[in-house]
Amino acid sequence: MSQLDQSGAVPAAAENAAPAVSLSGERVLRVIVPLVMLAALVGLWAWYVQAYNIPKYILPSPALVAQSLVNDWPILGAALLVTLKITFAALAIALVGGVVLAVLLVQSKWIELAISPYMVILQVTPIVAIAPLILIYAPSTQVALLVCAWIVAFFPVLSNTTQGLKSTDHNLLNLFELYGASPLQTLFLLKLPAALPYFLAGLRIAGGLALIAAVVAEFAAGSAGAGSGLAFRLLESQYRLNIPRLFAALLLLCATGVAIYGATSLISHLMLRRWHESAIRREN
Template identity: 90%
Template sequence: MPVSERVLRVLIPLVMLAMLIGLWAWYVAAYNIPKYILPGPNLVAQSLVNDWPILGMALLVTLKITFAALAIALVGGVALAILLTQSKWIELALSPYMVILQVTPVVAIAPLILIYAPSTQAALLICAWIVAFFPVLSNTTQGLKSTDHNLLNLFELYGASRWQTMIHLKLPAALPYFLAGLRIAGGLALIAAVVAEFAAGSAGAGSGLAFRLLESQYRLNIPRLFAALILLCATGVVIYGATSLISHLLLRRWHESAIRREN
């Protein structure tokens, strides 16, 4: 990719962001909007700096739940996807329950999870895992099923065992699908961690950003509320960027989705 195109890829979003912030600041100043309704970007930035000890600790709590749920979803999703593709009967037996688990709103089942989980943090982790699990499972299963039949016949011709075929053919072929599921699950894990904390109503020193959002709302500390929202948005963008970078690094040399066209 030419250097000028790389610069434009970074410069254009930054210019758009600067324009939006400028429009925001102009609107607040031009119409004299009270800070308890819509604070200006300067007040939000000031709150972000002054309240960083509180917001930073809350962000760490949310990130801990997010990444723990994502890690468990990745391991469990890939393992179950491999199991499902090994037997049609296992897939028929488990698929309906996995779909039910996915389509049930996490807010609806969070109270039950809070009752049976050993702690509030464990309940939040379970809620986040439920939401992040299905994209990994679904995409990886689809990838394992999408292996080229001609290559499967070739492996059979050379007498490869089932696990040799899985490790050397099916898993590499499913990698693009898995990475697509990873990008989706990363954002969903963050969303689920926040939603689960809303449903749990957890508070105190070990609370995450969701509680700080509610606390700011109840106290009409709108600048801090906006600062917490900006932290959440920035975290989501970073997670998506990191997963996209991992996908690019793993696929850039061989998969069509990451290879630049010559013409």
């Protein structure tokens, strides 16, 4: 039976079949292509080590790294847990504090004029430079690490949320004023929903920065012992020339960063997919 009906038009089912197949194929390619690239890089790495007989204390093979990851998991897993606790605690505080302060900055021009310059100074100052001072005044090393990670993760949330609150459509603001909406109604029903895409963009940035800051702060603090994180295990492996464990710890950090970015991107997609232009697929 021909796909053309009596009027010569293509039925809707046949018209929608091609885009559906194309969309499905695109999703498969998004998974397959990075995996193929990863397999090629690992294969090239293994070939290079074997072909040129590279010593393991210079460049271990992928098999040695995997073996170290399994054998040293009790040590690396505990260190990863410490780093994750600092990362997620700092991120949670940064999200709450960033949103609250952004609302205050937008609601009051005087608060914005008083606080904004110091927020910028705090952000542009390298965390390695102020970490020693934080270590002096913090009650413990863990608190110092948490403060360092929070400082780095805080500004992207504050900056993006503030920009989102300021980017509310002026016509909608005038409409709310015309209908006599209170400042709280305007904030919760208009400004915060409008700022949601900006906040989620800040969340994606802050998630990765919190992990980076936790590692950098631990490098600066030089913390050691049973309660130390992955940063110390990296340094320890370097000092002992245990390069396979160093690569395994680095692999864990990379995988954690990718997982955090993937989780925050998924949250953003789920919250925006039904209404925001950034998450809706174009129809043409």
